[in-house]
Structures are given as structure tokens and as C-alpha cells.
Amino acid sequence: MTGYTEHSDTKLIKACRKGDQFAWETLISRYERLVYTVPSRYGLTQTEINDVYQSVWLALLKNLDNLRQPDRVSAWLVTTARRECWERRRGVDYKRTVSAESDQLLFDKSSDVPSPEEEVAAFESHENLRSAMDELDARCQKLLYHLYYDSDQPSYADVAQILDIPIGSIGPLRVRCLKKLRKIYDNSS
Numbered sequence: 001m002t003g004y005t006e007h008s009d010t011k012l013i014k015a016c017r018k019g020d021q022f023a024w025e026t027l028i029s030r031y032e033r034l035v036y037t038v039p040s041r042y043g044l045t046q047t048e049i050n051d052v053y054q055s056v057w058l059a060l061l062k063n064l065d066n067l068r069q070p071d072r073v074s075a076w077l078v079t080t081a082r083r084e085c086w087e088r089r090r091g092v093d094y095k096r097t098v099s100a101e102s103d104q105l106l107f108d109k110s111s112d113v114p115s116p117e118e119e120v121a122a123f124e125s126h127e128n129l130r131s132a133m134d135e136l137d138a139r140c141q142k143l144l145y146h147l148y149y150d151s152d153q154p155s156y157a158d159v160a161q162i163l164d165i166p167i168g169s170i171g172p173l174r175v176r177c178l179k180k181l182r183k184i185y186d187n188s189s
Contacts, residue, residue, distance in 0.1 A: 013070035028057060031077055034123045038081035044088065052084040059084075074123075075116035082116075132185040139163070140177035147174060 007015075007026075015023030032053075039052040059080050060073070067073065114122065133141060146159045147170075160167040 008071065009073045010070040013064065013067060013073060017064050024061075027073070031074055033127070034074060034120065035077050035081055037123065038078060038119075039085050042085040042089070044085060048088055052081055052088065055084045056081045074120040078116035078119045128188055129181075129185060132181055132188060135184050136177065136180060139173075140180060143170070143173055143177055144181065 007023075009027075009030075012023050012027045012030075016027060035056050036049065036053055039049040044052065056077060060077065067076065069076075133144065136144070142163060143159065146154050146162060154162065156167050156170050159170055165173070
């Protein structure tokens with residue numbers, strides 16, 4: 001089998017169970033960002049995030065034959081990542097000070113932590129948006145990046161200078177770019 005990128009999770013899991021390395025790589029590629037975002041949200045260090053990431057994939061490898069709902073592997077990955085984060089936080093050797101917000105996310109069952117399915121849906125929506133952004137022309141990509149994603153949060157004057165356009169053009173150009181993005185996003189969903 002080739003071209004696994006279009007296959008369902010169930011087909012990928014079946015191929016992984018048969019030892020197909022390409023299917024395994026495709027599965028990891030499909031969900032690596034999802035698995036990585038879970039420990040990132042819990043405020044773990046980069047080393048801890050990497051450890052959780054590896055532990056989750058190792059756990060999946062060990063449990064491939066035990067997955068009862070292969071079509072829900074994404075939710076399984078989120079749940080497993082959360083448990084790994086929780087284990088790292090509650091461990092006896094854990095020496096870092098944990099903020100009250102992180103404590104609530106990890107330990108308070110009544111908090112507004114999204115379900116694994118909600119987290120997967122949000123991840124998929126984000127991935128669709130990222131794909132739609134990739135389809136925009138370079139000018140719109142740059143404009144939207146600087147307006148919405150740039151961690152430096154440049155002013156309109158800065159954006160105008162970066163893109164070499166009049167400052168008065170940013171608003172109308174932003175509207176056109178967002179309309180293009182919406183059209184691409186809606187057609188891909």
C-alpha cells in the first residue's frame with residue numbers, strides 16, 4: 001500500500017499492526033502536532049514535553065493491538081498525553097513550582113478542560129486553517145501572519161513598512177485576504 005495520507009485512521013492502525021513502517025510514519029505525521037500541543041499547554045519544560053511526546057508514541061506502539069476503536073486514535077492520543085502530563089506533575093521528584101492555573105488544569109476535575117474529542121476538533125480546525133493559509137498568495141500570507149501570528153505584535157505602521165505598502169491599504173487588504181482565506185477554508189472543510 002502506498003499513499004497512506006488519504007487513508008482513515010482505522011486503515012492506518014491495521015497497517016501498523018502488520019508492522020508497516022510507512023503507515024506508522026504517516027500516523028505520527030498526522031498527529032505529531034496534536035500530541036505535542038497537549039504537554040505544551042500544561043506548562044512543562046521543553047525536556048518534559050519531549051519526554052511526554054515520546055512516551056505517548058511508545059504507549060501507542062505497545063497498545064496497537066488493544067485499541068478497540070482505531071477510528072478514535074486521535075482522542076486516545078490526547079487522553080494518553082494528558083495522563084503523561086499528570087504523572088509528571090504529581091511525581092514525587094517534581095521540584096518545579098506549579099502555577100495555580102496549571103494546577104487547576106491538571107487536577108481539578110470540574111475545570112473547563114476540553115474533552116479529547118473537543119481538543120481533536122480544535123486541532124483539526126487549526127490544521128485546516130493552516131492549510132488554507134498555505135494556499136493564499138504570498139502577500140496575504142505575510143499580511144495575515146504579521147497581523148495575527150507575529151509574536152512581536154507589530155503596529156499597522158510596522159506592517160506597512162514590512163510589506164512596503166501605504167498604511168491606509170492595510171485595512172482593505174486585510175478584508176480581501178480574510179475573504180480569500182474564508183473561501184479556501186470553507187471549500188476544504
